[in-house]
Amino acid sequence: MHVPDGFINAPVSVAAGVVAAGAVAVSLRGARRELGGISHAEGHGGERTAPLAGLVAAFIFAVQMLNFPVAAGTSGHLLGGALAAILVGPFTGVLCVSVVLLMQGILFADGGLTALGVNITVMGVVTVVVAYGLFRGLVKVLPRKRRSVTFASFAAALISVPAAACVFTVIYAIGGTTDVPVSKVLTAMVGVHVLIGIGEAVITMLTVGAVIAVRPDLVYGARGLAAPLKLRVGGELVDAEPAPVPVAARSPRAVWATGLVTALVLAGFVSFYASASPDGLEKVAADKGIDKNVEEHAAKDSPLADYGVKDISDARISGGLAGVIGVGVTVVAGTGIFWSLRRRRTTDATPTRVPESV
Template identity: 75%
Template sequence: MHVPDGFIDVPVSAGAGVVAAAAVAVSLRGARRELDERTAPLAGLVAAFIFAVQMLNFPVAAGTSGHLLGGALAAILVGPYTGVLCVSVVLLMQGILFADGGLTALGVNITDMAVVTVVVAYAVFRLLVKVLPRGRTSITIASFAAAVLSVPAAAVVFTGIYALGGTTDVAIGKVATAMVGVHVLIGLGEAAITAATVGAVAAVRPDLVYGARGPAEPLVLRTGAGAAAEVAVPAPAAKPRSVRAVWLTGIAAALMLAGGVSYYASGSPDGLNKVAIDQGFDSAETGHAAADSPLAGYETQDVDNERLSGGLAGVIGVGSTLAVGSGVVWAVRRRRTQSRVA
């Protein structure tokens, strides 16, 4: 659902940029509370994994493909604030290095693909976790439902943005129907990927699934006079275990997907592009500022072998996204430490 340059006019793109900047600023502050010793090591990995899986377009209908948006996956694994940052990093790297998603439309893409998907998915997930029986099966079910709903929600928001600032005169009702229809199907693919990934992490280290962590348990303190006071304290922590194995497995999976499996991804236009073609506003797309990038189009410049060209671009993308995502996490954690000292 990467919105290219030219689909949305300058005023609305600028407005979306302000919304996106505000959301990222709030998320930087909120992530300080989420990035603990369990979440922090995974945040950069989650960004890199989302980048890798987004390269795997899967067919959803005749002549149409879809790919992971990643908001639900990020929010559930590392928290909503950190999730917004993870998806934003992915979108930034895709726009700058791979000419995927317009640079003038970056604010639109962050607002739609990072903020909307994270907020909707995390709200649905937390609601379901509270009402379903505790257990890994419920976490998987809640993950599936949250991801399913987050994708058409983003499609609805895009339609609203296009109604405000679309550069082509088209019937918004038809755009809305087409966008929601195809993205419901894409949502099923998103849900399958999200549920499988969250379920796999929960099976190995359930404490690493941020969205499923239990609330603090009350501790009853008694005074000498016999009075009791109830104070909320964190539940007793399990014996600390290294997340290295999970981290290494995730990196290996991301590299394998981006460097090898991506070669077999569907070449059909994704949901938004197909709707644009069918509804006649695809011609509004303008040239990308990074079109001359050595990695534009997820191909490595001057590498003639198609498989090697795409695989190398994917590996570079995973490494770059991991580095930038981990750098953001380090900066937020450092700021958190400085605030505590102050």
């Protein structure tokens, strides 16, 4: 659902940019708490969440290269807001998707630069807010089990995609550069993105389920899932010390390394077999005529434009190498940002010692 330059007029694009900038600013503050906070039930904090957040951004980048068919001549791909919010928290999730969109726009000419605010608002903010709000609501009413987390992640991801399509339609209704009835755009966008949402839901559920299976303490949305064990001491019930993570469980570094290798394989190899059909927005734009004023991308001459390495003629090698570079750049940029936020949180939380008076 990457909106290119020219779909939305300048004033509305600027307004969306202001909204996106505000959301990112709020997320930077909120992410400091998520990255620096410690779950007493699970016994972990930002020292594990920060590198995982960078990995989540890289994983979303990789999976977004894997377009899957959803209808005749139409494909879809992961948006990633629900996945990021559940794994590393809603504020950090907005930043993860924003990092991905920024890398895609600057390096790969995917998603317009003037439309960056629109894309962050639609693909980052809306998907995270809708998905995480629904996820938390479901987790509260469902049994406190791991299955509830995976089911809630499926439902949250499923709803978040057509919700993003609705918000895009509202933005188009306000600032679209073509004269197409909004009702037709809404019907087409929601219809195809409900199907894409099913794919999003499956990917999100499987990924969240895989992490929970090996290290549930690393999943932000699963924190506090298990009620603390109660012990009777002196006639009163008190919370027992949280059980340590089993020795057989994978270390955070092992989980991170496995995730990174998976992302590299998906982007560097599996992406070659992705569907070549236009995604939901591209298909609707072509069918309804809202792409008449699309503009050339400012980064069209980038060495990595269109997910290929310039001057490499072999499509498999070119696309695979571009994918690997993209994963590498995204994980480095994301991890650097999140570690910086983590360190700043730690510094701000360190009390200043007042020297004793003589």
